[in-house]
Amino acid sequence: MRNLTKLGEPEVLALNHEGWLTEYKADKANSTKKYRYRHSEIKETLKAETGYKCVYCESKIGHNTPGDIEHKIPSSKDEEQHFIWLNLTIACTECNRRKNDYYEVGNEFLDPYSDDVEASLEHHGPLVFWKSANTRAETTIRILELNGNNRQQLVERKINKLEEFSNLIERFLVQTGALKMLLWKQIQEMTGLGSEYSAMLDEVIQKKGIIG
Numbered sequence: 001m002r003n004l005t006k007l008g009e010p011e012v013l014a015l016n017h018e019g020w021l022t023e024y025k026a027d028k029a030n031s032t033k034k035y036r037y038r039h040s041e042i043k044e045t046l047k048a049e050t051g052y053k054c055v056y057c058e059s060k061i062g063h064n065t066p067g068d069i070e071h072k073i074p075s076s077k078d079e080e081q082h083f084i085w086l087n088l089t090i091a092c093t094e095c096n097r098r099k100n101d102y103y104e105v106g107n108e109f110l111d112p113y114s115d116d117v118e119a120s121l122e123h124h125g126p127l128v129f130w131k132s133a134n135t136r137a138e139t140t141i142r143i144l145e146l147n148g149n150n151r152q153q154l155v156e157r158k159i160n161k162l163e164e165f166s167n168l169i170e171r172f173l174v175q176t177g178a179l180k181m182l183l184w185k186q187i188q189e190m191t192g193l194g195s196e197y198s199a200m201l202d203e204v205i206q207k208k209g210i211i212g
């Protein structure tokens with residue numbers, strides 16, 4: 001999970017969120033009225049602010065994992081939040097399914113837009129854990145199952161990424177000159193916001209004390 005900055009509210013939402021809410025509340029069985037937040041302008045902005053990744057596990061949102069609009073406060077707990085920009089983000093199907101309608105006042109999920117999530121979590125290989133006594137971080141990780149083997153596909157992808165990154169670092173450490181610079185550029189790219197599992201990779205270079 002990375003610390004994120006919320007982008008500006010898409011115009012289509014700013015202009016319509018009140019009207020959309022009124023129509024939705026009056027006709028809840030109508031899926032067109034319910035899912036208006038899936039508008040392409042809204043989804044594109046959400047993808048841009050998360051680096052085209054799931055806000056929780058950092059898997060790329062793409063053809064295989066289309067990604068669902070995620071309500072930080074579920075509509076089942078507060079329907080007024082259904083079309084509120086600050087309540088919307090994007091998550092992969094696997095994370096979305098696990099979070100479901102979890103919401104508990106005082107023990108909310110970590111919020112990458114307002115919490116320092118990078119300081120709240122620690123990575124052990126492909127697994128993510130919480131810093132001690134951080135109950136919100138622990139709750140988030142346990143519900144999403146990011147700390148164990150229940151997400152086998154995700155864990156495998158992260159192991160592959162770690163192997164690729166270790167090879168890159170080994171080469172960076174022994175090279176000199178222009179090639180070293182190019183390898184450093186790739187390290188920066190892989191630890192940047194837009195890259196998959198970059199929080200995990202960023203922690204690797206911090207632990208190793210590597211700087212350009």
Ligand SMILES: [Zn+2]
Pocket residue numbers: 054055056057058059091092093094095096
């Ligand atoms: Zn995810």
